[in-house]
Amino acid sequence: MQVSQSTVDLAEVSKFEAMAAEWWDPNGKFKPLHMLNPCRLDYITRQIAGEFGRDLTGAKPFDGLRLLDIGCGGGLLSEPMARLGADVVGADAAAGNIPVAQVHAEQSGLNIDYRNTTAESLAEAGEQFDVVLNMEVVEHVADPLAYLTACHDLLRPGGLHICSTINRNPKSFAVAIVGAEVVMRWLPRGTHDWRKFITPDELFDLLSRAGLTPVDRKGFVFNPITWSWSLSDRDLSVNYVTASLRP
């Protein structure tokens, strides 16, 4: 019995290793996320450093900060945050992502608390964080206000909430649905429902109603010439990101 048990575990582990390799392959299934990641990380790290007075050139600048990554997937954001010294909880509603993220964190020599749970359950359990990362999630949830209220509850007073999503206008339909799903096939068809996209003003309004104070917004802009993403102060027409604080 013991032997067959460990055989099963080994098979499971190698399956998760293969899935982790897939998650982390910059040219694989998650290529769009990998391409966007440096730009997301620039925004997140600078916001955290600014809010908590940390020096990004130092060693472990986020030491002592407790951070929640909602919808952590394979850990594309959780790992960089842990590497910068944050005490990271990675939450994903998809149970399959958890062992995958765990396997990869171990390979990277990082200690991350990955859990198969949701923002709402963590809030109910009374968990508290200095930073909540809420990246590319809100456009997928059924009740954005209830969800953002849970994000608010998860923050300590003075805590920082970073939320990115996709704007709703004809251009975002052309780019995020027709371009990314139909033409480029970066994302599977049906990944996004355009009607669930939220304009920056609507998001600021939702954040305020959830009890958060919006403090910043920037666009993530894709440049097809350099084939890379950059941050923009003005162009929030498709992908954008916001920072808000719990008073």
Add this chain to the structure above:
Amino acid sequence: MADHSDILIVGGGLNGPALALALAQAGFSVTVIDAMVRDTRDDPGFDGRAYALALTSCRMLGAIGLWSDLRAHAEPMLKIAVSDGHAGAGPSPFAMQFDHAEIEEGPMGHVIEDRFLRRALMQALDDAPGVTQINGAQVVAQETTPGGVTAALADGRQLSGRVLVGADGRSSGTATRAGIRRTAWGYGQTALVCAVAHERPHEGVAHQFFMPSGPLAILPLPGNVSSIVWSEETPRAKALMQADDNAFLAALRPRFGDFLGEISLDGQRFSYPLGLSLAQRLVANRVALVGDAAHGLHPIAGQGLNAGFRDIAALAEVLAEAKRRGEDIGTAPVLDRYAQWRRFDTAALAMATDTFNRLFSNDNPLLRLGRDIGMGLVGAAPGLRRGFIREAAGLTGDLPRLMQGQPA
């Protein structure tokens, strides 16, 4: 358990230590593995070699804290004179003069002897926090793991890191072990290198004479001394190396000319076979190449070390930026940024130096006429001339922060 540092650098020449200093300054732990023993590196004698450091290279040395001390040993390059000549006939009337006064940044560069640059780098390495040096050690194997890379030394030691940098020259073992192939060809030319003392001051002018058998570069050193790099067809160069000093000088005089008065040898003579050796890729899984390991160039126009310093500045900036983001510094998305940044520059420079050498190491009368007219035109057109000056100073292209004198 292997000794771990963030970055392993193979090669203790000039590029390896300079990169180590830039990376240590950016907060990385670095191990430099040098196949040579330290005594050889520390030899204070002048071996005749000198470098024409472009303005941007000097700025990088400033950014890593070396320039203020080096400056005293360096000779500013105020003018570069390029001419087409025949041995014995003196330079042709069509010549190009590039004067630093035409650009606002100051001298196009400085000439410094190898021994001073090397000593400054070694001393700084000794004092740099976060830098471990392993001397007289050969890397015999390297292997990537999911989260890092390991290097095995001949004495059995194991080192681990997140990135392995090959700064181990044009026959880079790091590149070979990473499966990176090279494109290489010889020029059938050998460079004769020595220092020459002369009667009259050089006034800070660097000369490049193009002659059918190969170019002669004269670089101003402090005092009435210049370093020369004299490229000759290999059989002739071998004969000149075997000849005694008087015979060597007798062959050099008609090429050097008498514009600086009587000349004499100052120190030993050295020779280096010339060739081009380009790595087909600058990066592999957790591996990056810098300097001659990435691109061994023809020393025409003295661009070899400057190109290496550009690699260093770009790589240090890419890695420092990735570190600030929390990225795994050894992954393909990060290292590809370095490769993309350097690839075009490297290929263009290799092609330009190669073409220049082929064009000028030639006695075809039509080519001679063509290049004389070309040089006359460049010399007469201020815009074009300033373009060359800025190129020589290294001021063109997308400059890494270190080359602007700022930390990576």
